[in-house]
Amino acid sequence: MLHLVYYYFILQTSLVLAPALAACGLRVPMISGRGLDLTGGTLDKLVSIPGFSVNLHRKEMELLVESVGCCIVGQTDDIVPADKILYRIRDATATVNNENLIVASVISKKAAESLDALVLDIKVGDGAFMKDIKTGESLAHKLVDIGNSSGMKVSVYLTNMDSPLGQAVGNALEVAEAIETLQGKGPQDLVELVLILGGKLLQLTGRSRTLEEGKSLIDKTIHNGEALDRFKRMIMGQGTSCEVANEICHGDKWKYLPKADVRTNIIANSTGYIETLSAMNVGKVTHSLGCGRKMQGDRIKYHPGIILWKKQGEFVTAGDVIMEVHHDQGDTFAAQSLIDSVKITPNPPPLKPLLIKLIE
Numbered sequence: 001m002l003h004l005v006y007y008y009f010i011l012q013t014s015l016v017l018a019p020a021l022a023a024c025g026l027r028v029p030m031i032s033g034r035g036l037d038l039t040g041g042t043l044d045k046l047v048s049i050p051g052f053s054v055n056l057h058r059k060e061m062e063l064l065v066e067s068v069g070c071c072i073v074g075q076t077d078d079i080v081p082a083d084k085i086l087y088r089i090r091d092a093t094a095t096v097n098n099e100n101l102i103v104a105s106v107i108s109k110k111a112a113e114s115l116d117a118l119v120l121d122i123k124v125g126d127g128a129f130m131k132d133i134k135t136g137e138s139l140a141h142k143l144v145d146i147g148n149s150s151g152m153k154v155s156v157y158l159t160n161m162d163s164p165l166g167q168a169v170g171n172a173l174e175v176a177e178a179i180e181t182l183q184g185k186g187p188q189d190l191v192e193l194v195l196i197l198g199g200k201l202l203q204l205t206g207r208s209r210t211l212e213e214g215k216s217l218i219d220k221t222i223h224n225g226e227a228l229d230r231f232k233r234m235i236m237g238q239g240t241s242c243e244v245a246n247e248i249c250h251g252d253k254w255k256y257l258p259k260a261d262v263r264t265n266i267i268a269n270s271t272g273y274i275e276t277l278s279a280m281n282v283g284k285v286t287h288s289l290g291c292g293r294k295m296q297g298d299r300i301k302y303h304p305g306i307i308l309w310k311k312q313g314e315f316v317t318a319g320d321v322i323m324e325v326h327h328d329q330g331d332t333f334a335a336q337s338l339i340d341s342v343k344i345t346p347n348p349p350p351l352k353p354l355l356i357k358l359i360e
Helices: 012-023 042-046 058-067 081-092 099-112 133-149 171-182 188-204 211-223 226-237 242-250 279-291 335-340
Strands: 002-005 028-032 070-074 117-124 153-160 168-170 262-267 272-277 305-308 321-327 342-345 355-359
Touching: 012 028, 012 042, 012 070, 012 171, 012 188, 012 211, 012 226, 028 042, 028 058, 042 070, 042 171, 058 070, 058 226, 070 226, 099 133, 117 133, 117 188, 133 153, 133 355, 153 188, 168 171, 168 279, 171 188, 171 226, 171 242, 171 305, 188 211, 211 226, 226 242, 262 335, 279 305, 279 321, 279 335, 321 335, 335 342
Parallel strands: 002 117, 028 070, 117 153
Antiparallel strands: 153 355, 168 305, 262 321, 272 342, 305 321
């Protein structure tokens, strides 16, 4: 099973990995949460799919994992009920990034799933709770120590989040990108992370002898359609109709996924290479569009978000579209903040690797 200690942009990773791992023969019971602070929760993404329910009882969850191989559900009264309370407390008391509460939340859910192995992805950088490697390492060591003492084989990757992962930021937009990745058409950085995290878990569980062999197995399930089939069966098992599941997986996904009425382009104001693209600024604007909650109980919007047409390191000409903001008619947002989040220089910038460190 894989769980992510995440910031706003990488939750589509879970939506790809759970069915891909199930297609490799693993059982993947994923207990996730709603959004916290500026983060968007995995569950907030998935419920943008018509009919999809995250509220399964333990027995329903067990049956779905047995038949399909994976499920993604929320905390309930009979599945880690204490973590549901902790989520609310962390949000209300501005302690979302407290290390000890993160460890308690993650490990309680994973222990409830009775896992043999656990791979975690801790984001480090501008768009993450953990702003520097030292802080990320501190959290990673705690998770490894406590996870191992709970009977799990735990590996933690520190990965770079100075810029957003993938191209989509938002609820339905990230679901769409996850489906495209399961169709073999995902953005390069998202695919790279999926293969590494999934490959590592297959290695930990003995399904592959090496990381490279594990990555190859994950890649195979994506390109032969088995992972997409598991995803379709999972969402049907959690309430989505056969017609909707077939359409979003094999037809026009925007026939049923929520989509925004208006799209506004953010353009490059000079020619050169994108040196930086602030993940934090993009996250704040997306949150302001309604993709996250300002207060507990706020209603989430599923259709707004941002598509990144250009990424860090890419060459742009003045006037090129860098981002496309999806929003409602009449919405106001900090367009200048998005413009300011992009720094363009005349020379190709040095790029940080996606993977920073592995801690076991």
